[in-house]
Amino acid sequence: MEDKRNIQIIEWEHLDKKKFYVFGVCMTMMIRVSVYPFTLIRTRLQVQKGKSLYNGTFDAFVKILRAEGAAGLYRGFLVNTFTLISGQCYVTTYELTRKYFSQYTSSNAVKSLLAGGSASLVAQSITVPIDVISQHLMMQRKGETMGRFRVQTHEGKRFPVFGQTRDIIAQIFKADGLRGFYRGYVASLLTYIPNSAVWWPFYHFYAEQLSSLTPKDCPHLLLQAISGPMAAATASTLTNPMDVIRARVQVEGKSSIVLTFKQLVAEEGPWGLMKGLSARIISATPSTIVIVVGYETLKKLSLRPELVDSRHW
Structure with missing residues (x-):
């Protein structure tokens, strides 16, 4: 009889929550620093009319770097870091929802789909106002803007970072009131709930398929690191429009x-609906590898002490 190997999944109840959250914040910050430039590029590509400014991901990267310097690739980054809160809420909701639906189904795909969608709903409710502000900051090019609002200048100099943020917040509130900070909320839900709901089942599906095709001594973590970007590319393609x-x-x-x-x-x-897809996949590939390896390692490091010796990787 063939010895079938399965990817071992660490469930919520197996974790030391204090370790999990501390390690999680550190990991998330490192990921954001590494992928933020491509998030900015993706947003600019999606907003521009046709190819009025940039011809693609690489062209945008070079032009921004030349015109605005490295700092130009990190416009709005400090504001965006506040989404660390939503990241922790996402993970907690995902794990708790999986635990809840375990009472009703043993299907990993079903639990992952429902948990991923629920987690995204909670996270987006926190993230959208932060995204709205950070995206307007992303649109600030040297001497001009690609968006509705432009950061004011004072004696030829731009405000410090937090001054720019305050200025953008004031302009959004003046133009749209409080609703302005939730502009695109429904569109965000229609984007990220399906993306999250699709990513998790495909991640587990690809991991299981790779597991059945590789030798028994192949590390689970390697298979998961390959499965993550495959799932991200699939989900990104489906939800990019x-x-x-x-x-x-x-x-x-x-x-x-x-x-x-x-x-x-x-x-x-x-084809306009596919704008920014390459930047999205390029940013998703390394970030997803880091997320998957980091997340799975994080869960292993956060295992309750009495369970450490019982797991085999």
Whole structure:
């Protein structure tokens, strides 16, 4: 009889929660520092009309670096770090939802889909206002802006970072009131809930398929590190059209998802819905490897002491 090997999954009840959260914040910060430039590039590519400024991911990277320096690739980064809170809420919701649905189903795919969607719903409710502010900061180019709002200058110099943030917040509030900070909320839910709900089942699916094709002594962590980017590429491709619409709604101040979709297709054709996909996948590949390796390692490091010797990797 064939000895079938399965990827071992560490469940929520196996973890030391204090270790889990401390290690998690450190890991998330390192990931954000490494992938933020591609997040900024993706957003600019999605918002620009046609190829008015950048011809693609690499072209955008070079032009931003030349015109704005390395700091230009990190516009809005400090504001964006506040999403660390939503990241911890995401992980907690995901794990608790998996635990809850374990009472009703043993299917890993079903638990992952439901937990991933629920976690994204909670996280986006916290993240959207932070995203709206950080995206407007991303749009600030040297001497001009790609968005609705422009950071004011004072005696030829830009405000310090937090001054720019305060200025953008004031402009959003003046133009749209409190609703302005949740502009694109529905579009974000329609983007990230499916993305999260799709990513987790595909991640586990690819891991199990790779496990069945590789030798028994192949480390589980290696298989998971390969499965993560594969799942991210799949989810990114499926949800990119909605991500483009979300970015335009939030940055350009549009109020209708349907009208934004129609305008985009009319102006740039169906391929306009795929703008920024390469930047999204490029940023997702290394970040997902780090996330998966970090997350799985984090869970192992956070195992309750009495369970450490019972696990085999």
